Amino acid sequence: MINDRTHTDRAMMQRCLDLARRALGRTAPNPLVGSVIVQEGAIVGEGFHPAAGQPHAEVFALRAAGDRARNATLYVNLEPCNHYGRTPPCSEAIVAAGLQRVVVGMVDPDPRVAGGGIARLRQAGIAVTVGIEEAACRKLNEAFVHRILHHRPFGILKYAMTLDGKIATTTGHSAWVTGPTARAEVHQLRAACDAVIVGGNTVRRDNPLLTSRQEHTPLRVVMSRSLDLPTDAQLWDTAIAPTLVFTEAKAQSDVQQALMQQGVEVIESTPLTPAAVMKYLYDSGCLSVLWECGGTLAARAIADGAVQKVLAFIAPKIIGGSTASSPVGDLGLMAMTEALVLEQMEWRSIGSDLLIEGYLQNL
Numbered sequence: 001m002i003n004d005r006t007h008t009d010r011a012m013m014q015r016c017l018d019l020a021r022r023a024l025g026r027t028a029p030n031p032l033v034g035s036v037i038v039q040e041g042a043i044v045g046e047g048f049h050p051a052a053g054q055p056h057a058e059v060f061a062l063r064a065a066g067d068r069a070r071n072a073t074l075y076v077n078l079e080p081c082n083h084y085g086r087t088p089p090c091s092e093a094i095v096a097a098g099l100q101r102v103v104v105g106m107v108d109p110d111p112r113v114a115g116g117g118i119a120r121l122r123q124a125g126i127a128v129t130v131g132i133e134e135a136a137c138r139k140l141n142e143a144f145v146h147r148i149l150h151h152r153p154f155g156i157l158k159y160a161m162t163l164d165g166k167i168a169t170t171t172g173h174s175a176w177v178t179g180p181t182a183r184a185e186v187h188q189l190r191a192a193c194d195a196v197i198v199g200g201n202t203v204r205r206d207n208p209l210l211t212s213r214q215e216h217t218p219l220r221v222v223m224s225r226s227l228d229l230p231t232d233a234q235l236w237d238t239a240i241a242p243t244l245v246f247t248e249a250k251a252q253s254d255v256q257q258a259l260m261q262q263g264v265e266v267i268e269s270t271p272l273t274p275a276a277v278m279k280y281l282y283d284s285g286c287l288s289v290l291w292e293c294g295g296t297l298a299a300r301a302i303a304d305g306a307v308q309k310v311l312a313f314i315a316p317k318i319i320g321g322s323t324a325s326s327p328v329g330d331l332g333l334m335a336m337t338e339a340l341v342l343e344q345m346e347w348r349s350i351g352s353d354l355l356i357e358g359y360l361q362n363l
Helices: 002-021 057-069 090-097 116-123 134-140 142-150 180-191 200-206 253-261 274-283 295-303
Strands: 034-039 042-048 073-076 101-104 127-130 154-162 195-199 219-223 243-247 265-268 288-291 309-315 342-350 353-360
Touching: 002 034, 002 042, 002 057, 002 073, 002 101, 002 134, 034 057, 042 057, 057 073, 057 090, 090 116, 116 127, 134 142, 142 154, 154 180, 154 295, 180 309, 180 342, 180 353, 195 200, 195 295, 200 219, 219 274, 243 274, 253 265, 274 295, 288 295
Parallel strands: 073 101, 101 127, 154 288, 154 309, 195 219, 195 288, 219 243, 243 265
Antiparallel strands: 034 042, 034 073, 309 353, 342 353
C-alpha cells in the first residue's frame, strides 16, 4: 500500500512539473507551478500558473475539480502560498475546498511563505506530505530559488565551441559551430529565459536576432560602453521583441537618439558592469538571464558573479588558429589549481554535438 502510494505520488508530481513547464519564460518573477487533484485514483482537476498576476496553479485545479475536490488529494510542486499578494492565499482556497491530503514537492523559499502554507493546511486538519520528487522540483525552479535567496537573477552562460575550444575562426566567422538540432535546443533555452545578453562585438560581428522562434521571446539586451554599433542591426527591430541597450554616460548621444527612435530603450550605467545590468534586470522582475556573449564579456560576467550555470555545446570539429576566439576570456588565473570547477555535471548528445551542463562554485 505504501509503495503504491509512493509510486502514485511521484507520478502525479511529475505531472505537476509537466504542467508547470507549459508556462516556461512567462511567469517572472513568480515560480513555475503545476497542480493536480486526484479523487479515488483518477485525476479530476489540474492547472498551472500562466503568468504573474494570474491565479495560481492550485486555483485552476480546484476550479476544474469543483465538488470532486472534497476529500481528494491535491498535488503541487511548490508549497501553496499563505499570504495576500496579487492573488489571495491558495492555502485558504484548499482548506475551503475540503481536501483530505496535500502533497508538496518542495517548501517555498520565499520568506512570506517558507513553511507557513504547509502549517496552515495542517492546522486545518489536512494531511501534508512534503518532498516528493524534490530534486526535480528544485531544478525546475532553480532560477526562482536563486532570485529569492540572492536577490539577483539566475545567470546562464551558453556557448558553442569546436573540439579545440574555438567559437569562431581567425576571421571571426562563426556560423554555424553546431548543427541544427543544437540550435533548436538554444531556441528552447531562450524561450525559457526572461532576458538574453550580448556585447557590442557580437552585434557587430554576428548581427544576431536572438529570438526563440517560439511564442515567448526574451528581452534582448546589449552591453556596449562605446555605443559603436551598426544602425541597421536586426536587434533594433523591436516589433519582433523588445531590445534594451546599456552604455556608459554620455556615449554617442546621436546613436542613442537613433536607437530610441527605433523603439530601443537605452540606459546609461557608469561603470557599466555585468553586476549592474543584473541588478537592473532583478529590479525589473527577471528570473533567468541567458548570456550569449563573446569571451571578453563572458569572463567579466563570471568574475562579477553574474553566471551560475554553464551550458557548453561542443561540436566534433577542429578549426585551429592561435588567435581564434575562445568562449571565455582572461580571468586572471595563473595556475590550474585556480581553475573554476563545475559541479552537478550532466552531459548528453544533441544531434551530432555534445552538451555539457554544470554549475559554477560560489566565487
